[in-house]
Amino acid sequence: MTTGTTDLEFDRGIAVVPRDDPTEYDAQLDEGWRIGAGINGGLLLATLGNAMRHTFPAPHRDPFSISAYYLSASRPGPATVRTHVLRTGRATTTGQAALSQPEAGGEVERIRAIAAFGGLAALPDDVRTTAVPPDLPPPERCVSTADAPPAFLEQAELLRRLDLRLDPSCVGWAVGEPSGRGEIRGWLRMADGREPDPLLLLLAVDSLPPVSFDLGLLGWTPTLELTAHVRAAPAPGWLLVRHATRNLAGGLLEEDAEVWDSAGRLVAQSRQLALVPRSRP
Amino acid sequence: MTTGTTDLEFDRGIAVVPRDDPTEYDAQLDEGWRIGAGINGGLLLATLGNAMRHTFPAPHRDPFSISAYYLSASRPGPATVRTHVLRTGRATTTGQAALSQPEAGGEVERIRAIAAFGGLAALPDDVRTTAVPPDLPPPERCVSTADAPPAFLEQAELLRRLDLRLDPSCVGWAVGEPSGRGEIRGWLRMADGREPDPLLLLLAVDSLPPVSFDLGLLGWTPTLELTAHVRAAPAPGWLLVRHATRNLAGGLLEEDAEVWDSAGRLVAQSRQLALVPRSRP
Numbered sequence: 199m200t201t202g203t204t205d206l207e208f209d210r211g212i213a214v215v216p217r218d219d220p221t222e223y224d225a226q227l228d229e230g231w232r233i234g235a236g237i238n239g240g241l242l243l244a245t246l247g248n249a250m251r252h253t254f255p256a257p258h259r260d261p262f263s264i265s266a267y268y269l270s271a272s273r274p275g276p277a278t279v280r281t282h283v284l285r286t287g288r289a290t291t292t293g294q295a296a297l298s299q300p301e302a303g304g305e306v307e308r309i310r311a312i313a314a315f316g317g318l319a320a321l322p323d324d325v326r327t328t329a330v331p332p333d334l335p336p337p338e339r340c341v342s343t344a345d346a347p348p349a350f351l352e353q354a355e356l357l358r359r360l361d362l363r364l365d366p367s368c369v370g371w372a373v374g375e376p377s378g379r380g381e382i383r384g385w386l387r388m389a390d391g392r393e394p395d396p397l398l399l400l401l402a403v404d405s406l407p408p409v410s411f412d413l414g415l416l417g418w419t420p421t422l423e424l425t426a427h428v429r430a431a432p433a434p435g436w437l438l439v440r441h442a443t444r445n446l447a448g449g450l451l452e453e454d455a456e457v458w459d460s461a462g463r464l465v466a467q468s469r470q471l472a473l474v475p476r477s478r479p
Numbered sequence: 480m481t482t483g484t485t486d487l488e489f490d491r492g493i494a495v496v497p498r499d500d501p502t503e504y505d506a507q508l509d510e511g512w513r514i515g516a517g518i519n520g521g522l523l524l525a526t527l528g529n530a531m532r533h534t535f536p537a538p539h540r541d542p543f544s545i546s547a548y549y550l551s552a553s554r555p556g557p558a559t560v561r562t563h564v565l566r567t568g569r570a571t572t573t574g575q576a577a578l579s580q581p582e583a584g585g586e587v588e589r590i591r592a593i594a595a596f597g598g599l600a601a602l603p604d605d606v607r608t609t610a611v612p613p614d615l616p617p618p619e620r621c622v623s624t625a626d627a628p629p630a631f632l633e634q635a636e637l638l639r640r641l642d643l644r645l646d647p648s649c650v651g652w653a654v655g656e657p658s659g660r661g662e663i664r665g666w667l668r669m670a671d672g673r674e675p676d677p678l679l680l681l682l683a684v685d686s687l688p689p690v691s692f693d694l695g696l697l698g699w700t701p702t703l704e705l706t707a708h709v710r711a712a713p714a715p716g717w718l719l720v721r722h723a724t725r726n727l728a729g730g731l732l733e734e735d736a737e738v739w740d741s742a743g744r745l746v747a748q749s750r751q752l753a754l755v756p757r758s759r760p
Binding site: 262263265267269270284285290292294307310311312313314318321322323324325326327328329379380413422423425427429430443444445446447448449450452463464467469471474 | 544546550551571588591593595599602604605607609661694703704710711725726729730733752755
């Protein structure tokens, strides 16, 4: 039995197959989610979330909060996900998950997460969000990453899975003119039309180019830690994603993401701590 | 041997005594760090950080990032901390820690954390922080929590350990006039003169009154998850702490904290997801 698989790319990407021990799952990290030499951190987060979703008791099937620590770079190929429930309360279940891959005759852990899952549908309706959604041109007037140079897309297979439209004011880095603001905004949906849900938001928070590009720091920004809060099930349609950093120092940068749905609701927030790329402006 | 203990209150509060198994420590949660019926979440975070600091290999002794999930309310009394190293790399060691307390003949886990530790002193000197420190009156023109009504202080023994001076524009809630902005700012130092260090920053990020007070929501805000990034060793003197929320919805609120040191550097950032108090304005 493959759990949660449809013929849509994201569902295939995060699919987990339970073993005899129902806390252990087989996963297959597909080349199609590669970014640089590794697998996109958001896809890994969603894979761990999917395994926890299937392990934790109903109705605690939505990630309220998930914190992941990236231990080593994941590669395309087979992986094992192990889950562990720490506590089930009335409103939430807290547990862990870890993803490992075979290497050099043994097994190496790639990513470990703790998370609190609950039922988003059961939450009360109060919304007192004071954050304001970013103001950017409609998708048809934004810059599609599908138009990026082929050599760039080859480095980021991930982008072929996404329909990502970046605000023209945030893409100067692509022509050597970063804005210096430390912000990247864009519209996101899946290229194959798969509608957003709570697990897809775990990909969305790590789907834009690194915000350091907008500071003129091109190169890979390996994530040490990423925590995402999912605050509501997203409405169908485009997601609006904003990445920003306010604290680049000591070779590390904080990167905050907000994800707004088509109904104008702030459905996810995340923050990560990542390594600053070595290349300097 | 008691590890890391001085005669200063914070050091006594977070002290851990290794057992024969060097990954296990005895701790004593002191009444003096109580807030409501439980122990302050920041003090617990610093206690886990202290145990990891003593378990992880040198020079990885400073918390770069720590993510804690609060499983049940901690009570004054004895506790056990267990640590576990997941991976040691060149720049960081990633590991876990959990704190448990005896209950009903067994043991109940209170809090579990994953963290990446490294050496703050070894980080490069680049600082490109665009965040701006909050502008508030000097400590002597702020409102000292020592002047709070005795009945309030009895509910928050923690406040006797702190010299906390709140911005007068953020304390209207104390007289039934919350600003509604969802922000609380203040100066913080330890009442006994203990200077800040990276572990003290883990207390600082959770030391102000809940930001929900400023929205007129008085009452306890139990933390589900708190992640803190420590970005530099703080200079001696006052810390400037700002708590804010931008997303209160579905019975949960996100609360962000920034901690600035006396040299004007953003030394720590945190975000937590907490339950909205039941009382409404």
